[in-house]
Amino acid sequence: MSYVKPKFRHPKLPTNSLGYSVADYDGAISTLCAGCGHDSISAAIRNACFKSAIPPHRIAKLSGIGCSSKMPTYFLGRSHGFNSVHGRMPSVATGASLANRELTYIGVSGDGDTASIGMGQFVHLIRRNVNMTYIVANNGCYGLTKGQDSATADLGSVAKGGAVNPFDGIDLASLALLQGASFVARSFSGDKEQLEPLIRAAMAHKGFAFIDVVSPCVTFNNHAGSTKSYAETRAHVDAMQLDFIPMREEIRTQYEAGTSQTVTLHDGSVIHLQKASSDYATDDRAAAMQAIQKAEAEDKILTGLLHLDPNSQDLNQLLNLANKPLNELDKDELCPGSRVLDSINQGLR
Amino acid sequence: MKPTNVTDPEYFHKVVDCQFACPAHTPVPAYIRLISQQRYTDAYLVNWESNVFPGVLGRTCDRPCEPVCRRGRVEEEPVAICRLKRVAADFKEDVSSRLPRAGKPNGKKIALIGGGPASLTVARDLAPLGYELHLYDANAKAGGFMRSEIPSFRLPESVLDEEVGYVMDMGITAHFNTYVDSMADILTNGYDAVFVGSGAPRGRDLPKLPGRKKADKNIHIGLDWLANVAFEHTKKIGKKVIVLGGGNTAMDCCRTSRRLGGEDVKVIVRSPFEDMKASPWEKEDAIHEGIPIIDNHVPKEFVLKKGKLVGMTFEKVEPKYHEDGRRELVPTGEEPAFFECDDVLIAIGQENAFPWIEKETGIRFTSWGTPIINDDETFQSTRKDVFFGGDAAFGPANIITAVAHGHKAAVSIDLYCRGKDLEKRPAPNVTLISQKMGIHEWSYDSIPVNDKREAVPLVELGEALKDRDLEVELGFDLETAFVQAERCLNCDAQTVFTADSCIECDACADICPTSCINFIQNAPEEELRANLMVPADDPEQDIYVSQTLNTGKVLVKDEDVCLHCGLCAERCPTAAWDMKLFTYNVAKATPDLMEVS
Ligand SMILES: Cc1cc2nc3c(=O)[nH]c(=O)nc-3n(C[C@H](O)[C@H](O)[C@H](O)COP(=O)(O)OP(=O)(O)OC[C@H]3O[C@@H](n4cnc5c(N)ncnc54)[C@H](O)[C@@H]3O)c2cc1C
Numbered sequence: 001m002s003y004v005k006p007k008f009r010h011p012k013l014p015t016n017s018l019g020y021s022v023a024d025y026d027g028a029i030s031t032l033c034a035g036c037g038h039d040s041i042s043a044a045i046r047n048a049c050f051k052s053a054i055p056p057h058r059i060a061k062l063s064g065i066g067c068s069s070k071m072p073t074y075f076l077g078r079s080h081g082f083n084s085v086h087g088r089m090p091s092v093a094t095g096a097s098l099a100n101r102e103l104t105y106i107g108v109s110g111d112g113d114t115a116s117i118g119m120g121q122f123v124h125l126i127r128r129n130v131n132m133t134y135i136v137a138n139n140g141c142y143g144l145t146k147g148q149d150s151a152t153a154d155l156g157s158v159a160k161g162g163a164v165n166p167f168d169g170i171d172l173a174s175l176a177l178l179q180g181a182s183f184v185a186r187s188f189s190g191d192k193e194q195l196e197p198l199i200r201a202a203m204a205h206k207g208f209a210f211i212d213v214v215s216p217c218v219t220f221n222n223h224a225g226s227t228k229s230y231a232e233t234r235a236h237v238d239a240m241q242l243d244f245i246p247m248r249e250e251i252r253t254q255y256e257a258g259t260s261q262t263v264t265l266h267d268g269s270v271i272h273l274q275k276a277s278s279d280y281a282t283d284d285r286a287a288a289m290q291a292i293q294k295a296e297a298e299d300k301i302l303t304g305l306l307h308l309d310p311n312s313q314d315l316n317q318l319l320n321l322a323n324k325p326l327n328e329l330d331k332d333e334l335c336p337g338s339r340v341l342d343s344i345n346q347g348l349r
Numbered sequence: 350m351k352p353t354n355v356t357d358p359e360y361f362h363k364v365v366d367c368q369f370a371c372p373a374h375t376p377v378p379a380y381i382r383l384i385s386q387q388r389y390t391d392a393y394l395v396n397w398e399s400n401v402f403p404g405v406l407g408r409t410c411d412r413p414c415e416p417v418c419r420r421g422r423v424e425e426e427p428v429a430i431c432r433l434k435r436v437a438a439d440f441k442e443d444v445s446s447r448l449p450r451a452g453k454p455n456g457k458k459i460a461l462i463g464g465g466p467a468s469l470t471v472a473r474d475l476a477p478l479g480y481e482l483h484l485y486d487a488n489a490k491a492g493g494f495m496r497s498e499i500p501s502f503r504l505p506e507s508v509l510d511e512e513v514g515y516v517m518d519m520g521i522t523a524h525f526n527t528y529v530d531s532m533a534d535i536l537t538n539g540y541d542a543v544f545v546g547s548g549a550p551r552g553r554d555l556p557k558l559p560g561r562k563k564a565d566k567n568i569h570i571g572l573d574w575l576a577n578v579a580f581e582h583t584k585k586i587g588k589k590v591i592v593l594g595g596g597n598t599a600m601d602c603c604r605t606s607r608r609l610g611g612e613d614v615k616v617i618v619r620s621p622f623e624d625m626k627a628s629p630w631e632k633e634d635a636i637h638e639g640i641p642i643i644d645n646h647v648p649k650e651f652v653l654k655k656g657k658l659v660g661m662t663f664e665k666v667e668p669k670y671h672e673d674g675r676r677e678l679v680p681t682g683e684e685p686a687f688f689e690c691d692d693v694l695i696a697i698g699q700e701n702a703f704p705w706i707e708k709e710t711g712i713r714f715t716s717w718g719t720p721i722i723n724d725d726e727t728f729q730s731t732r733k734d735v736f737f738g739g740d741a742a743f744g745p746a747n748i749i750t751a752v753a754h755g756h757k758a759a760v761s762i763d764l765y766c767r768g769k770d771l772e773k774r775p776a777p778n779v780t781l782i783s784q785k786m787g788i789h790e791w792s793y794d795s796i797p798v799n800d801k802r803e804a805v806p807l808v809e810l811g812e813a814l815k816d817r818d819l820e821v822e823l824g825f826d827l828e829t830a831f832v833q834a835e836r837c838l839n840c841d842a843q844t845v846f847t848a849d850s851c852i853e854c855d856a857c858a859d860i861c862p863t864s865c866i867n868f869i870q871n872a873p874e875e876e877l878r879a880n881l882m883v884p885a886d887d888p889e890q891d892i893y894v895s896q897t898l899n900t901g902k903v904l905v906k907d908e909d910v911c912l913h914c915g916l917c918a919e920r921c922p923t924a925a926w927d928m929k930l931f932t933y934n935v936a937k938a939t940p941d942l943m944e945v946s
């Protein structure tokens with residue numbers, strides 16, 4: 001087994017506006033199982049950060065516990081990172097985002113980490129609209145602890161040992177919609193063409209951006225009978241194709257009239273929903289709920305941008321915090337002295 | 350684009366850039382791996398089978414392999430392929446017991462005219478089959494230009510003697526000190542076939558340049574002069590020497606002059622420095638020995654004073670490159686330049702000359718003076734029982750080309766003597782074997798080292814210039830050799846893809862350090878190349894296209910900068926990728942000449 005990735009890269013790797021190539025967004029070599037969907041998500045995050053030209057040192061990666069939560073080691077080796085405890089990434093993310101509102105926060109979690117032990121924290125993260133991208137690598141099982149059913153395992157899905165799951169699975173995207181998340185999407189680790197622009201849009205979005213990514217566990221949940229295997233996911237996926245065009249970038253693709261829909265984010269970047277998805281109303285939360293349920297009834301997995309509220313107020317705005325990151329406020333700003341205190345007191349008289 | 354046909358051995362052969370570029374198709378990565386395993390004798394024998402003169406070539410080869418070495422595409426410098434060959438030769442044990450011997454006489458008799466690498470290769474390839482081989486050479490020993498032209502400070506005589514000896518010891522009948530002056534005579538001697546490996550022996554002159562005749566005593570044709578030095582007829586040269594020409598012969602002339610008393614030695618060449626024919630390393634070596642190279646100077650006149658050569662004048666020119674690639678040297682209009690000298694060596698090219706082959710033999714020649722040859726596979730001349738090879742076939746080239754010709758000519762001669770069709774060439778010996786040693790474990794050092802190329806150490810300059818026989822290069826020591834060998838990327842460990850097993854999880858594409866792997870929609874080749882993650886813009890480098898996969902996409906791998914690191918195969922959950930060792934051995938007249946496992 002190789003524990004290092006060769007240092008050589010393609011000499012003609014393209015560079016982004018910062019002069020970095022995608023290799024500058026690489027992390028350590030993965031130790032996950034060969035073929036694990038999580039590695040594809042890592043690559044999609046890497047590619048998204050490269051394409052959006054985010055300086056690596058302005059990104060913080062956060063995670064809990066699980067194979068999925070190990071992922072941050074395997075991308076963005078030059079960024080900040082915090083591998084917290086099981087299900088507790090949301091509280092760390094909330095604190096970090098409050099302390100320094102200027103970083104791009106990418107949370108990576110698993111279905112176990114989020115839908116079981118971390119459920120309590122997760123809903124509060126949504127409720128507070130913490131400005132971050134939250135990705136669940138959803139494989140319907142606890143990969144790290146040898147593949148037990150997780151809370152997102154679908155009703156009737158057969159575990160590797162043959163046991164049929166008697167419980168209804170939690171649909172995290174529906175939950176996020178219900179709880180008022182300002183950006184909700186679903187994707188598949190095997191569809192980078194969709195996943196990459198979604199991650200880029202999520203990072204550009206101001207507020208909590210949730211992406212539920214079906215990510216097959218090749219070792220414990222990729223057999224016949226599993227509803228989250230590569231084959232099964234591919235057979236049922238109903239994908240909305242989309243493009244992401246960051247602000248100030250020219251729109252190059254030609255769309256046929258009436259086949260696309262444009263959603264503009266708060267910073268001016270644009271998401272193009274293509275073809276069949278052109279009549280989908282991303283700003284209508286109730287419609288999104290319905291679309292998910294309709295797809296489920298038809299035995300389909302609806303992927304793409306499900307809901308977006310481009311004008312949401314994130315936690316920093318809701319709490320009316322200083323524009324300057326709290327961790328940069330120095331003594332004089334935090335304790336402006338007795339003269340300022342006096343004037344405040346005067347104002348209260 | 351159609352799926353790649355990997356059952357065609359030429360597909361994977363081309364991926365091993367160095368081996369593909371080597372005229373004799375030496376299995377380079379195989380011998381380099383043997384060096385890392387400290388199996389120097391085996392490394393030597395792998396070479397010996399392919400190129401007959403590993404010790405010689407490890408010092409003198411033109412190394413067409415190195416400029417194309419894949420390593421040179423992912424970092425600054427290619428693998429030191431040539432000098433590693435010398436390591437195998439330097440550190441091998443006695444190989445004589447493992448070399449093939451002359452076979453039981455088969456009743457056929459072959460004449461070889463000229464004792465250079467081409468004839469010696471034919472002899473080596475045919476001897477085990479029982480042919481009676483008669484080798485003619487005007488000189489007292491075999492070796493050809495390797496002996497008479499290549500100076501011993503680059504190629505020690507002992508190394509040459511040893512390797513020429515391995516061939517001659519296979520029962521070859523030598524006719525030395527015998528200049529063949531009539532092909533017609535040879536043809537009456539009852540030979541079943543004749544191989545002409547007489548080289549391109551005539552050095553070009555500047556007969557019309559003013560002063561040429563009068564200064565003749567101090568003007569020498571480089572080719573003849575080097576031979577005279579080699580055979581110790583010439584031991585001295587004047588203090589001030591001008592060498593005319595920009596090829597490797599000029600480089601050998603100037604460096605030899607420095608060792609025979611030349612103190613102020615200059616190379617003066619018509620073309621710009623960059624366009625000179627000499628290999629970059631030969632130019633470096635000359636400059637290192639204190640020899641300036643003056644470019645863009647066209648010889649105008651030999652200048653004499655009181656009947657003696659005192660210098661030369663040159664017209665200064667400038668290169669002008671035309672759109673069609675043509676180069677023109679345009680006079681700058683400046684005053685002609687004058688350089689003093691005592692002697693001039695003319696090294697401006699060499700030509701074929703066959704004054705000894707009569708018209709009535711039926712052997713016909715082109716207007717260039719080269720023989721008309723069936724093609725570059727058979728090497729048969731217009732007379733069915735006469736074959737040409739080496740410099741005699743297509744004009745001056747190099748040793749490894751002469752060897753490659755020799756292999757093919759030997760196959761032809763054998764087919765001819767057995768009454769077989771010469772066009773039906775035997776196929777190369779090819780194998781493709783998985784290198785999997787366990788889960789995620791390969792038989793070779795798959796992850797490349799980061800070490801840089803190192804230059805071969807030299808003897809101190811002062812010492813080197815004192816003795817024309819002292820070898821300048823010291824060769825790599827074993828520690829350096831190991832590191833240099835480990836730089837090889839093992840391009841013969843092929844990435845082989847089985848579309849049926851692929852679940853399109855992207856793991857290989859994600860891990861590939863050099864972004865070679867793509868899962869995309871199929872398209873015509875040009876479009877497909879442009880659509881890759883990093884466009885494959887070198888048409889010389891193939892792209893590997895799979896059958897259509899379940900999602901309707903195809904896998905496309907750009908071979909260009911693949912590191913053969915095996916990570917794609919390690920990350921593949923279904924073993925759709927495998928690393929398979931590809932061996933390719935050019936068919937020789939004697940099939941299993943050696944065994945190295
Ligand atoms: C100065 C110089 C330096 C070189 N350096 C290198 C180098 O570093 N690396 C490299 O790869 N190549 C080098 N070459 C080229 C290389 O030497 C030749 O390409 C190669 O030797 C050709 O081999 P061959 O078998 O065709 O003939 P040759 O090596 O030329 O041998 C021909 C032999 O035939 C003999 N002969 C010719 N006519 C007759 C006849 N009628 N009767 C009897 N004998 C005859 C000659 O005496 C000679 O011995 C160099 C060439 C020169 C001139």
Ligand SMILES: Cc1ncc(C[n+]2csc(CCOP(=O)(O)OP(=O)(O)O)c2C)c(N)n1
Pocket residue numbers: 065066067068069086109110111112113114117137139141142143144145150
């Ligand atoms: C507090 C605590 N409880 C239980 C565990 C054991 N544990 C480790 S990982 C894991 C589940 C991980 O599942 P998921 O988040 O889906 O990640 P996956 O491995 O499937 O990617 C559990 C229960 C733990 N590490 N810490």
Ligand code: SF4
Pocket residue numbers: 031032033035036037038067068139143144216217218219220
């Ligand atoms: S156990 Fe499953 S989730 Fe964990 S690394 Fe292996 S394939 Fe991925």
Ligand code: SF4
Pocket residue numbers: 365366367368377378417418419420427428430836837838839840841
């Ligand atoms: S890296 Fe090794 S195998 Fe590849 S071209 Fe260079 S020498 Fe040959």
Ligand code: SF4
Pocket residue numbers: 844860861862863864865866906910911912913914915916917918
């Ligand atoms: S061996 Fe595989 S992973 Fe390594 S460089 Fe080549 S294609 Fe990429």
Ligand SMILES: [Mg+2]
Pocket residue numbers: 066068110111112137138139140141142143150
């Ligand atoms: Mg899981």
